[in-house]
Amino acid sequence: MNVIEVPDASDERLADYVRLRDVNLRKSLEAEHGLFMAEGEKVIRRALRAGYVPRSVLLTERRRAALADVLDRLDAPVYVVAEDVAERLVGFDLHRGALASFHRRPLPDLEDVLRGARRVVVLEDIVDHTNVGAIFRSAAGLGIDAIVLAPRCADPLYRRAVKVSMGAVFTLAHTRLRDWYGGLEALRGQGFRLLALTPAPGSVPLAEALADAAPDARHALLLGTEGDGLSSRWLEQADARVRIPMAARDVDSLNVTAAAAIACYELVRR
C-alpha cells in the first residue's frame, strides 16, 4: 500500500478532492480529468468490486486503517490527511473519513446495453442528482435490466448520485443517448415498446398496459423531468401513455422517485 501523508490542503496531489460541494467546479473538473468520486467505505468497495480503477484514495487520520484489505492490492496512492485538512480541502466535515477518485470508463454502446434486456428505464431530463441516484437504487434493487439517459439527464456518477444510489450506478448497466430528438427510435428498433409515464389525462393505468403485452415483450419506461414531466416530443413518440392511479385528493402526482419505484415494481413482476 502506497501511503502518503499530506499536511497541506493546497498540495497538488489532492487536486481531485477540492471543493466537493461546488457543483459547477466539480462538473468541469470531473469531465476534464475523466474521474468520479466515491464517498464512504461501502461505496468505495462497491466501485472496486465493479472493476473501476482508482486514481487515488483519501483517508482522514482517524480512518487511516480503513479499506486496508483492498488497498493492499492496489497501486493507487493513499493520501492520509488530518481532519481539518480534509475539511478545508473538500469543503465540509468528512465524517465518513474515506473518499476515492476513480477513472471513468467510456459508456457502452446502446446496443450492448440493450442486448438481452427486457425491462429498461429511460430518463429524459432528470436534473437532480439525488433523484437520479434514488432511481438507480430502486431500479437495480427491483431488477430492471438497464437505464438509458437522455443527453441532458444529470450524471449518475456525480458524487451525490453515487452516494444516494448506494453504488447501484456501478452495477446497473447504463448509457446515454447522443440524440434526444430521434433517440427513442433506436429503442423501438430493438423491439422495445415505449411506455411514457405521465399523470396527464388520456393515460392508462400501467398495470393495464402491461396486462395486454406478450409475456416476452420488451418494455422501455420513459420518465420525464421533475417539474414538467416528459417533453411533448417523447410523449408523441411513445407507444402508450401510462399512469399510476391516483386517489381523488389534493395531491395530483407522485414525486419522480416514488413514481419510478412503483413503475419498476410493476414492470418486473410480469
Place this chain on the structure above:
Amino acid sequence: MNVIEVPDASDERLADYVRLRDVNLRKSLEAEHGLFMAEGEKVIRRALRAGYVPRSVLLTERRRAALADVLDRLDAPVYVVAEDVAERLVGFDLHRGALASFHRRPLPDLEDVLRGARRVVVLEDIVDHTNVGAIFRSAAGLGIDAIVLAPRCADPLYRRAVKVSMGAVFTLAHTRLRDWYGGLEALRGQGFRLLALTPAPGSVPLAEALADAAPDARHALLLGTEGDGLSSRWLEQADARVRIPMAARDVDSLNVTAAAAIACYELVRR
C-alpha cells in the same frame, strides 16, 4: 388585508420566521408557540384550504401581491419585507417570496383517525423530515386513509416535511401514538392486521400476504427507521412480516420512501 411593511429583521413581530434552517431552534420555538411554517404560495393555499388558521404571512417586496385573493379575507397581519431583510431573517434566499406561520391544531384521537379507515401506514421512528414528507405525499396520492406516528417519529408539520409533502400533511388524517411499547395494541384492537415491512429473511412478499386477506380486511403497514428498520418489539408485535421482492444484485434494500411508495401502491389496489 392588514399589510405592514417591516424594515428591520430584528422586529419582534417577525419572531416566528427567524433562522428557519436552525433545526434545534425551530423545534423548540415551534413547540413553544404551537406553530408551523408553510413555504411557497401553493403550500400556503393548501394549508388555508385545509382550514388551518394563519398567525401571520411574510411576503418579500417582489411578491407583495401574491395570495391577495385569499389574504383579503383574513385577519392575520401580512408583513412585507425587502429581499435582504427576508434573507437575514430566515437565513437563506427566500426565492419563493412567501412564508406563513400557522397555528397548529391538537392531534385527533387515534380512534377518530382510524374510524372508517381500511389502509393505514404506521411510521415507527423515521428521523428525516424529507422522508416523512415524501411518505405523506405518496400515501395521500395513492389513497392511504391515515398515517399513525410513533412517539419519536419526525414531525410532519416541520417546514421541510410540509414542503416535500406538497401540503399532503394537511389533508391526510394522522396522529401520534403516546406509547411506543404497547401502542400497536390499539390498532390491533380496532381489527387491523399489522404488516411489518422488512427485508429480513423470513418475510413474505407483500402481494402474497395481501392475497390471503379477506376483501374487507383492515391493514396497517409498519415502516421502520431509515438505517435499522423496525424495532424488534414492533417486529414481534406484527401479524406478518412482509417484503418487497428484491432482485439478486449488489443492492439489498430500497430506501424507505421508495419502499413506502410501492407498499402503499400494493395496499390500495386490493
